Amino acid sequence: MTGNIYISGQIGTFDGTTGVTLADVVAQVKKQPKATAYNVHINSEGGLVDVGFDIYHYLKSLRKPLTTIGSGIVASIATVLFMAGSKRQLRENTPFMIHLPWGGSMGTADELEQFAAQLRQVEQKMVGFYTKALNVQKEAILPLLKNETWLTTAQLSGLGFTTSAQPFKAVAKAYLNTNNPMRGTFNERDRHWMESLFTRTLGRFKNAHVFNKVVQDATGAEIDFTELPDDGVIEVGATATVDGTPAEGEYLLPDGTTYIFEAGALTEIIEPDDAAAPAEESAALRAENKALKRQITHIKNEVLALKKQVGSRYSVEGKKVAARRPAQAERTTGLKQYLQSKPRK
Template sequence: MTGNIYISGQIGTFDGATGVTLADVIAQVKKQPKATAFNVHINSEGGLVDVGFDIYNYLKSVGKPLTTIGSGIVASIATVIFMAGSKRQLRENTSFMVHLPWGSSMGTADELEQYADQLRAVEKKLIAFYKKSLNLNEQALIPLLRNETWLTPNQLTALGFTTSRLIPAAPKAYLKPKFNMKGNFSERDRHWMESLFTKVLGKFGHGSIMNKVVQDATGIEIDFTDLPDDAVPEIGAEATIDGEPAQGEYVMPEGQTYVFEAGVLTEIIEEDAAEEVAMLRSENKTLKRQLNSIKGEVLALKRQVGSKYSFDAKKASNRRPAENDRTAGLREYLRSKKGK
């Protein structure tokens, strides 16, 4: 069986936004103990370098065949995670970008120099990683990274990022309108990155934000047709699965359970609550079995009591003729006395 791992959105939690962590990836793997191989689905603009390398190292340590599949966008540190697969594929219209790490800092000149040294250390780590993974020298790599290069499918194959042809794109979009990178950004940084991403959307023909599509822990796609891609599903949202109204319960990679009735999201059960609900349902089933058992015992008692009353009634009816005979004999005796 081939399991599925989903890495969607920013890598790491920072700047007030929750992202994909190493713990999230480990949890997905642990929930699929029977998997003999994994497909790692990546749709990420990047994020924290350390977290990205942690996820990459963990995936490599799983010891099972990995196929990484990029869709929507694979950028920044997400490209490092992408390299964890022995087979590496992209869906059509997927944006792929590499660059040098960057961020911003405030402080004294000494503090800024210290931050610059740390940033250069991260640069060296990334360059060394790409050199080893792609078998390229620094003269080939550094210009690509320095210029924030968006690579074409042919370039990706030639450089060694991908190992097979593009996967035909499904008629859905997974792109997000914003993304965060490593560091504490100023408003100017955010506006610059948002404008850059807007240009990318225009370049690849995504002029508007598409509907929200999420995948559960088994890979089933849930399409929230009325929600924009950056929205968070809430109770009351309508969704379809394979074109049909969503129905039933679906466990998400983060541990939440979405409950649908006739295409409407009626309940979102958090992971801890889901365990409690499961326990309560189990207890409810046990109580129902006990109640049915008690009902059976009551019916049996009723049958026994009914049978006893019927038996006593028969005995009483059997006694009546004897009682009538005695009464008749008494009357005959009295008549004979009168005659005397």
Template sequence: MDIDPRLIGRVQDVIKAREQRRPRNAAAQQRGIRLLTPQDSTPELWIYDEISWWGVCAADVAAQLNGHRGDLHVRINSPGGDVFEGFAIYNMLAQLDGTVTVTVEGLAASAASFIAMAGDEIRMCLASQMMIHDPWGVCVGAADDMRGMAGVLDSLAETLAAIYAERAGGDVATWRETMRGEQWYNPQEAVDAGLADEIVTPKRGGDNEPDEGQLAASRWDPSLFQFRYAGRPEAQQGEAPTPVDPGEANPADQPSTAADAGGEPSEGADQPASTDREPAAASAAAASAAGEQPETAPTSAVEPEPAPPNPWADAVAALLEPEPSTTDELLMSLQEKGLA
């Protein structure tokens, strides 16, 4: 398959720009993973980066845990990443012979959220969030390739839903439906959903709860990871409104008095209300007889709600946008020189 080299160049430019925007550790040689072994305390494994070969991969975790036995405290602040690397990390932690305690210290999103499910005890810091969603991927090829990729993504989603169901309870189908909506959880919501066991409160500070928009996870740029929302406050999740039976009338639309319903006014009804309507009806009838249209109050047009942003479609459109020097301009130049 021939690919326009200009398109390849623009893809490389996008990847380079993404790498430049990705958060880095202060020291270039320091990866976002570390195993601390303090004296008289449980060893701590820090996972503070994306789950991928350019962040924290399964090989990094295996190298840190080489020969480890006993309890382990895992601290997570990650936007997620590669599903298969996440599976390997989850399985390593779940198979340790000691007690695994997981603390979400900023963000546990996507692959990082199911890695957290490997903990025997899962804790959410007061200023932290968790997010679960359907896996996504990129495929290039024919229709059969696209259908095959869809099957792979469905299979991965079933596996993820089974992990959440095993840890939090419920059935796989329910968790699959929840994942489709990209569900964000603050600490209390994660505990209520069964995805966490407790909330860790700060040892110091006042009694005021932190603003959800000012989390330790704010150093991550959600637009780089194709999330629908930038966090729990932007998701605006809540209970759905109770549906109304179309056959039932809305009480607000019902007439409040017999006169409003077109019947005889009651003794306590305000009589001028009906007399005010009579001249209006007579004027409308006269205007109709004269061939004129009665004036009506202007109605305000209801603007449709804007479509939600689709950063993936914008990125594809930007890649396919032609360079300033187009093929037509090149052909015109060749024709002017008598070469075409």
């Protein structure tokens, strides 16, 4: 059985945004105890260096065949996670970028020098990782890291990042602070700088529709909404493909949502609560049916008891008729009284 691990969004929690942590990945693995291999699906712009390496080492410690599959974007520390796979694949139009870690600090000259020294150590760790993982010399990878290189299909295949050639490109970010070179924090100036960098860089691919919406179902199949931007909302009527062909049939997502397609068009979205409703309604109906059956059985028993009682008291037909006569007489008397109570005209 091949399990699936999903790493989507920023790596680590910082700046008020919850990201993917080591605990999240461990929890996914524990839910798949029968898995003998894993597909690791990565869609991340990067994040905290220490969290990224923690996840990388954990994946390697599983000692099971890993296939890393990049989709959407693989950048910065996410490229380290990508290298955990013995098989490494990128889906078409997935940006991929490597760079040196960066960060900012405020303080005295001594504190700034200390931070710079820590940052150098992290740089050396990153360079050492890539040279070993790719089996290249430092001189081959360091210039690419310094220049924040967006790698082409040929470069990724030639350097050994991927084990199967497919079209793509790339992006990244990583953060540090003065207390720990592996942890990240940045000020407002850094934020504006980073946002402007991404705006300028992503602008190159705006017309190429690189960042279209892609989601993965519970089996790892990628549903590609080619006409939706990456931040677009999936609604009924959207069109999508799976493995390059129009999506068809039902696709169950990891969160329990079900997408139903016909000839590539999304015709229905069944939310988890909606999907559970029929089962809940069915259970309620079954319980109600049981209660009704018990009531019917009880009524039948009462009817049988009355029949037995009537049979024992009125065993002769004449007595039965006589038994009904008083009631008829009472009804007639009641009618007369009613008529008499009406005002006469």
